[in-house]
Amino acid sequence: MKKTPQSNLLNDFxxxxxxxxxxxxxxxxxxxxxxxxxWFRLPRVRELFTSDGTPTQLFELFGNGNVLPVxxxxxxxxxxxxxxxxxxxxxxxxxxRLSFLIATPLxxxxxxxxxxxTMTKYSVIGTHLLxxxxxxxxxxxxxxxxxxNRRKNVLPQPPPKTAVWAARLIQLLFCFVxxxxxxxxxxxxxxxxxxxxxxxxxxxxxxxxxxxEQMALWSWILPVSAYCAxxxxxxxxxxxxxKRTRVLMIGLGVMFHFMTWVTxxxxxxxxxxxxxxxxxxxxxxxxxxxxxxxxxxxxQPVARLTAAAGAQFEKTVAGIPSWSPALVTxxxxxxxxxxxxxxxxxxxxxxxxxASGKMRLTEMDTERASHxxxxxxxxxxxDKFFSFDIGTVMIGNQxxxxxxxxxxxELMIAQCNLNPPHEDxxxxxxxxxxxxxxxxxxxxxxxxxxxxxxxxxxxxxxxxPGQYQMxxxxxxxxxxxxxxxxxxTPPDLILKEGVxxx
Amino acid sequence: xxRWKKIGACAFIAAWACCMGAGIVGHxxxxxxxxxxxxxxxVWDMFCGxxxxxxxxxxxxxxxxxxxxxxxxPWGEFRPFGHRGRIQxxxxxxxxxxxxxxxxxxxxxxxxxxxFIVQExxxxxxxxxxxxxxxxxxxxxxKVSYFNLRAVCAAxxxxxxxxxxxxxxxxxxxxxxxxxxxxxxxSSTSMYNTFFNPRTQNESAIGLSTN
Numbered sequence: 037m038k039k040t041p042q043s044n045l046l047n048d049f050x051x052x053x054x055x056x057x058x059x060x061x062x063x064x065x066x067x068x069x070x071x072x073x074x075w076f077r078l079p080r081v082r083e084l085f086t087s088d089g090t091p092t093q094l095f096e097l098f099g100n101g102n103v104l105p106v107x108x109x110x111x112x113x114x115x116x117x118x119x120x121x122x123x124x125x126x127x128x129x130x131x132x133r134l135s136f137l138i139a140t141p142l143x144x145x146x147x148x149x150x151x152x153x154t155m156t157k158y159s160v161i162g163t164h165l166l167x168x169x170x171x172x173x174x175x176x177x178x179x180x181x182x183x184x185n186r187r188k189n190v191l192p193q194p195p196p197k198t199a200v201w202a203a204r205l206i207q208l209l210f211c212f213v214x215x216x217x218x219x220x221x222x223x224x225x226x227x228x229x230x231x232x233x234x235x236x237x238x239x240x241x242x243x244x245x246x247x248x249e250q251m252a253l254w255s256w257i258l259p260v261s262a263y264c265a266x267x268x269x270x271x272x273x274x275x276x277x278x279k280r281t282r283v284l285m286i287g288l289g290v291m292f293h294f295m296t297w298v299t300x301x302x303x304x305x306x307x308x309x310x311x312x313x314x315x316x317x318x319x320x321x322x323x324x325x326x327x328x329x330x331x332x333x334x335x336q337p338v339a340r341l342t343a344a345a346g347a348q349f350e351k352t353v354a355g356i357p358s359w360s361p362a363l364v365t366x367x368x369x370x371x372x373x374x375x376x377x378x379x380x381x382x383x384x385x386x387x388x389x390x391a392s393g394k395m396r397l398t399e400m401d402t403e404r405a406s407h408x409x410x411x412x413x414x415x416x417x418x419d420k421f422f423s424f425d426i427g428t429v430m431i432g433n434q435x436x437x438x439x440x441x442x443x444x445x446e447l448m449i450a451q452c453n454l455n456p457p458h459e460d461x462x463x464x465x466x467x468x469x470x471x472x473x474x475x476x477x478x479x480x481x482x483x484x485x486x487x488x489x490x491x492x493x494x495x496x497x498x499x500x501p502g503q504y505q506m507x508x509x510x511x512x513x514x515x516x517x518x519x520x521x522x523x524x525t526p527p528d529l530i531l532k533e534g535v536x537x538x
Numbered sequence: 539x540x541r542w543k544k545i546g547a548c549a550f551i552a553a554w555a556c557c558m559g560a561g562i563v564g565h566x567x568x569x570x571x572x573x574x575x576x577x578x579x580x581v582w583d584m585f586c587g588x589x590x591x592x593x594x595x596x597x598x599x600x601x602x603x604x605x606x607x608x609x610x611x612p613w614g615e616f617r618p619f620g621h622r623g624r625i626q627x628x629x630x631x632x633x634x635x636x637x638x639x640x641x642x643x644x645x646x647x648x649x650x651x652x653x654f655i656v657q658e659x660x661x662x663x664x665x666x667x668x669x670x671x672x673x674x675x676x677x678x679x680x681k682v683s684y685f686n687l688r689a690v691c692a693a694x695x696x697x698x699x700x701x702x703x704x705x706x707x708x709x710x711x712x713x714x715x716x717x718x719x720x721x722x723x724x725s726s727t728s729m730y731n732t733f734f735n736p737r738t739q740n741e742s743a744i745g746l747s748t749n
Contacts, residue, residue, distance in 0.1 A: 050551060051539060073618075080616050083640075084624075092633040092709065098575040133628045150627045153618035157584045164579075171550060199539050201547050203634045205554060212558040216582025219566045224586070232588040238662040239592060241622045241627075249666055253674050301620060387644040394646040395612035397599065405598050405606035408656045411685035415708070419661045422590065423675065455590035455661050457705060459712035484712050516677075 049277075050201040056176055058317030059203045062165070063132070063174035065311040067123040070143065070162035073304050074120060077154060082386050086112040086152045094151035104148055109381065117377025118370055126169070129179020131366045136170035158305040164209050165312050172202030178346075183353040184362055206315035210289070211273035218269035221262070228266075229433050230258030231453075231487055234422075237299055245301035250527040255453075259432025265292065276316070286316055319354060417513040420461065422453040424516035433488065442495045443524040450491040450506050452516070460484050464509040465491040475499070497526045541597060592665060593704070594626055596685075599693075601648040609641050609653060615617040631655075631688075638695035650693040657686040659704045 050382075083089035088108040095103040107115070122139035126132055143166060175181045176196045186193070202242040226232040234255070237248035251257060268288050275281040290313065293306035329335045356365075388395045427437040430447055435451040442448055450465050460483050467476035475498070482489050499522045510517040539547075561580025564570040571577040597609035615623035625637050638653050663671070664681035671679045686704035689697045702710070714720050 050547070053539075077616075077618075083616065090633055090636045092628070092636070094578060095575045096632050097630055098578070099573050100575050103575075152633050153616060153624035155578075156619070157582065160579050198545065199544075202549060205551065208555070209558070212562060212580075213582050216565055217584055219562065220583045220586050224588075226588060231590075232585070235588045235590055236585060237664050238665045241619065241663055242623060246667075249670060253666075253670075319601065386613055389644070394644060397607040397612065397641075397645050397647045398610065400598060400606040400608050402562075402604075402606055405600075408596060408658070408685045409598060409654050409687055412687075414686055415684060416682060422661070422663055447585050455663075457708040457712060459715070516675075518676075 048531075050204055051199040053197040053198050054200050054319040055195040055322075056173060056200075056203065057319055057322035058131075058315050059169070059174040059206075060173050060176070060178045061314040061317060062203075062206065062312060063129065063169050063172075063246055064127050064178065065314055066162070066165045066169060066308070067127040067136075067139065069304070069308045069311040070166065071120055071123040072307065073154070073159075074123075074143070074146070078116070078120070079381075079384055081113050081116045081381060082109045083094075084153060085116065085146055091149045092152050094148045094155055097151050100183060104145065106149065110378070113381045114374035114378050115142060116146065117373045119146065121370055121373040125366065125369075129175040129181050131362060132175025132179055132181050133170065134363075134366070136166060140166040140170055154171055154303075158308050161209070161213060161305075161312065162308050165206060165308070168202055168205050168209065174202070180353050180362075183350050184356075187354055192461050200318075207275075207276065210309070210312065211276065214272045214289075216267040218266050221266050221269070226487070228259055228262050229487070230255055230262065233258045233262065233299075242301035243303055245299055248299035248301065251299055253488045255434035256429075256431040256436035258433060261295075262432075268292065282316070287315065310323065368491075383528040410484055415458075417510040418515050420455055420458040420510065421508070421515050423454045424450070424518060426450045426506050426508075426518050426520055430490075440519065441521045443522070444495055444497070444527050446495050448493040448506075448520075450493070450508075450518075451488060452491075452508050453488045454482065454486065456484075456487060458484060461490060461510055466507040466509060467493070468505050468507060470503050470505065475504070495522055500526060589705070589719070590662055590703070591659050592662050593624075593660075594658045594660055595628070595634070595688075596658060597625070597634075597641075598654045599642070599647070599650045600652045600654065602651050603648055605648070607647060607650075609638055611641055612645060634689075635695035637690065638691055642693055642695070652698075653691040653693065654687060655689040655691065655697075657688050657704050659684045659686065686739065 041339075077084055080089075085091050085106075087106045088109050091106055093102055093104055095101060106112075119139055119142035122135040122142070126139055140163070144163050147155045147163070173196075176198060221227045224232055234252045237245060237252035248338065268285070272289070276285040290310060296302045297306045329339055347363050356362075381387040421523050425435050425438050427435045427439045427449055428442070429436040430449060430451075435449060439448075452463065453467075460481065463480050463482045465478045465480075466474055468474055476493065478491050480489055480491070501522050501524065503521050506518045506520065507514055545668070557580050561577065561582070564577060565581045565583060571581055596602050599606060599607040610623070615625070618624050619626065622639065628634055628637070634655060642650060642653075660681055660683045663675070664679060666674070666679075668679050671677075684704065686707065687701050688703065689701065690699040691697050
């Protein structure tokens with residue numbers, strides 16, 4: 037049967053033969069990245085993953101019950117040690133496929149076992165990456181396996197080549213992830229008006245995010261970046277495989293993940309994603325990058341150091357006597373790790389049980405405890421509002437500039453943002469002078485589904501130049517007060533329509 | 539590449555791409571992902587919800603002497619994703635009972651009669667650092683927390699009584715001004731209540747709040 041151009045394209049896309057530089061880099065970095073959160077959980081294995089703790093399976097959260105077996109610490113703890121060591125071996129390329137074959141199911145198992153404090157979407161991306169690295173030939177170069185294989189050959193061999201399909205699947209994984217994430221965002225109207233991101237940036241559910249806290253208050257930047265993010269996520273799959281746009285798409289991706297770090301306080305998620313990006317590096321890219329770096333004087337010491345470290349690593353591995361089979365060494369190291377892990381965990385004694393007994397609970401102040409148990413206070417009017425600002429420009433329904441000075445003829449927007457859930461409310465916006473004399477008074481009904489309301493004023497001839505204040509009231513209580521100054525010369529009464537008054 | 543290896547690779551590519559495609563379609567159209575744990579591996583619904591209020595769960599044990607104790611790991615709570623204890627990420631209350639049981643069984647204390655699960659809620663703007671807050675809002679940062687009793691449990695962590703979530707309570711309060719709704723609600727109140735609802739995931743048909 038004759039091959040069509042399309043099938044040739046598809047064949048070339050998945051089965052072109054290349055030296056897997058990108059995959060090898062991903063193999064080195066991804067297992068290390070996914071194991072970082074697992075190392076943090078190492079002292080807590082008993083508590084998180086064993087029958088002597090509080091594992092809560094993802095299956096339970098979906099209403100499917102306890103599908104996975106929960107082992108006692110005597111079994112789960114050494115298994116955890118095996119998983120961590122296999123991830124390390126996979127990174128080193130020591131019995132690469134076997135290490136991946138053991139590490140991946142254990143990684144999935146331990147993640148599924150703790151849906152509360154371990155399983156997240158970065159674990160899912162990590163799982164896909166590990167599965168795809170398992171089926172790939174990523175251990176072909178820059179690995180202990182490659183050095184051991186080279187020992188068998190007398191003559192120097194050219195760099196091995198393999199079909200790129202596994203690298204392509206990693207690349208496609210990111211296309212699916214971003215496209216799916218864009219679908220989620222499209223389904224959330226408040227993502228495009230900025231509320232969703234603002235409140236996530238103000239949450240303390242992740243690590244510190246001081247930049248995010250600042251950005252949450254620049255309301256206009258949130259809808260703008262929301263549209264940029266969605267457009268990039270949608271286009272990624274279509275442009276990342278085009279020669280002219282792939283660097284731009286990947287560059288934007290790195291920037292996107294960097295921003296999730298600084299604005300949302302996510303550490304592991306961007307680390308795993310950017311380590312997966314290494315699979316985008318093709319043979320041609322690698323050769324070009326290498327020759328560029330070699331030309332730069334500044335990078336030469338680093339290149340020399342890397343080459344020396346590589347040579348030393350190769351010399352060390354090659355120095356292992358050939359009578360010691362790699363598989364046996366690998367197995368013995370795993371056995372040692374299991375025993376060490378079991379003993380270490382026992383000595384760590386997470387629950388702090390000593391000869392004098394168990395640890396004691398902390399007593400609480402009775403008054404405070406009673407207040408917490410019986411406290412059902414009514415929500416203050418103030419807490420039903422997020423902010424109240426005055427300005428002149430709106431971007432994406434958010435006030436883009438906060439002003440304290442206005443001139444005649446300008447349109448002043450007084451915007452109040454609300455914290456849902458709130459009831460149907462009567463909100464008043466009062467314009468006063470500095471002696472609290474009411475000049476203008478607007479009353480509006482803000483229904484329970486509304487997230488903001490804008491009171492619009494034209495600075496007209498009813499205001500003399502001077503200092504004023506805009507007050508937001510709800511339930512007859514003052515919620516916010518914003519001062520502003522009117523400058524310029526008041527217009528004559530016969531000026532054009534709309535400038536006279538509000 | 540040998541013929542058989544290529545066939546195997548093609549089968550793997552097709553199977554994997556179908557699973558990923560099904561996840562995207564299922565998520566976009568909200569079909570087929572209900573009650574399906576494995577859909578979590580192919581649905582990309584990061585940051586799928588939001589709230590203007592922050593919350594924390596407090597667990598308070600009442601001893602037979604009338605004293606109150608904070609049910610918190612004396613060996614130090616595990617903070618999985620930042621600065622909050624693991625129990626704070628249990629949005630569906632699936633872990634709460636065994637968390638209570640685990641702490642009480644591994645600590646020394648008098649006989650515990652009841653354990654109260656209290657929800658603390660506050661507007662998120664109070665999470666801002668005080669300097670930034672006062673600069674932006676031109677006000678003193680006078681944070682007030684609202685407490686809401688969620689459940690009363692036995693010493694083994696099993697819920698004995700459960701009450702409405704603070705958010706549901708607020709929503710209900712906002713609609714209960716309407717006499718017609720109030721009447722209809724009183725005639726349809728269930729006699730049976732659960733602390734956690736295993737159907738929540740199915741009803742919402744959107745992702746978990748773990749990101």
